Amino acid sequence: MKKECSSVSKLLEKYFDQEVTHAERSLVEGHLPDCPSCRDVLRSMERLRNFIRTPVEEAVEKEDLPWVWQKIERNIQLEEKRPWWEPVREWLDITPVLKKKVLIPVAVAAVVLILIMAPFLFEKTSSYPDPSVVEYVESETYNVMVYELETPQVTVIWLFEGPEQELSTS
């Protein structure tokens, strides 16, 4: 009995959902009269189904849906006056691009774009790691000194206009 119960209990859900084969149905229906436990399981499933289904059936029964159609119709008409970007967005749908015939020209275009953009993408960076530095300073007439501090971030180029000039420094 126990052995039969364990094999039948695995079929109870399928039986409840009427998805069993003919042979399986016979097995379950042959077992049920002698097994209160399996009968309880089926009863619980039936109760659960009613809890889930009944409120929905009641709601559908009392709802008058044709007025909903008027709202749908109105919305579709409003949609037909869609914002200008909507058709553009749909039109730019690139699904066709993934088709073979278009893929090669697209790939070619992409390569051309990369070749054009490469000088900008891979531009030479300065040998100086700092973003703001003095590349060079020239003065034919005067002495020049460059002060660069990290904290605070300051670069000062100082021009000494005469040999006797003293810089007021801290």
Add this chain to the structure above:
Amino acid sequence: MNYDEAKAISRCQQGDQDALKEIFDQYQKKVYGIAYGVVRHREEALDIVQEVFIKLFRSIKNFKGKSHFYTYLYRMTMNTAIDHTRKMKRQPPPNREEDGEFQISANPEERPDRVLAHKELEEKVKWAMNQLSPDQKAALVFREVEGLSYQEIAEAMGCSIGTVMSRLHYGRKRVQELLRDYVLGER
């Protein structure tokens, strides 16, 4: 008027709104039933019905006839309804004291305590269903509310029959645990 689905679909794909109306007339209750089964809220379910048929009109060109039309429509309905529930927060099971307003039946024979108990159960079922994963909820609604077969559910959900059975099994198990007192008949 006889409903010819193939012709209605074809005309709808050409942008014929009358064809959409035919489809609406044919499926409105089913779509509402699925929507209500998921959200358990009248106004939300009605919004979902609207949204589904508007979406259908926009996307019916994509329907190639590889599956049954009704499973295509049910899948659209379920996805739309699930999206709605994602915006809702998980709620604790409401107690009677916390219940907001409820409508007393106009039927004078309806006892208030019965109406209250009914309302409480509805809220509890709604809460319990909301604790399921979207796939489990969808499988349960398709099976328990719409009575779809495992094959039909598999087609609507885009999965195997084995997966449908698993989702049903664990969905039922979870809801039974959450509604234990009611399912065992103690309430």
Add this chain to the structure above:
Amino acid sequence: MRRKASFFVILILLSSPLFGAVAFAQVQIRVRVMEASNVGSGFDSSLRDLHDQLGSLFSFSSYRILKDETVSLSLNQSVSLPIPSERSLELTLINQLRVAAEVRVKISRAGRDVLTTLVRLAPGRSVSIGGPKHGESTVIVALSRL
């Protein structure tokens, strides 16, 4: 077929701003000309952000703003500003890097180049050029990229 052609046209049109953005880059440079001295005391409020920088290097007691302008530099185009004591400040955008702008700065007086320097200006770091005398004061030009 038409959609294919349109896609390429749109691709090219969409990428053209990239070319435009790089080719016709304009850089905004804030030029503040101040006179620093030990006569009197005070720090002009418009120089507040430079207080720490200048104070860390110099001990002038007074910093007074003479000119505060924003100039727009286009590639290889020069902008000249007069600065005290008949000098001229010329800024030329030489190169536009990803982060920094390379600007050539020339100070000239009476038609003669006094100083030429190439600096990289990036947001957040200023370059100050000082030293030219203006009476009892010293002229300092602070350049910062906006």
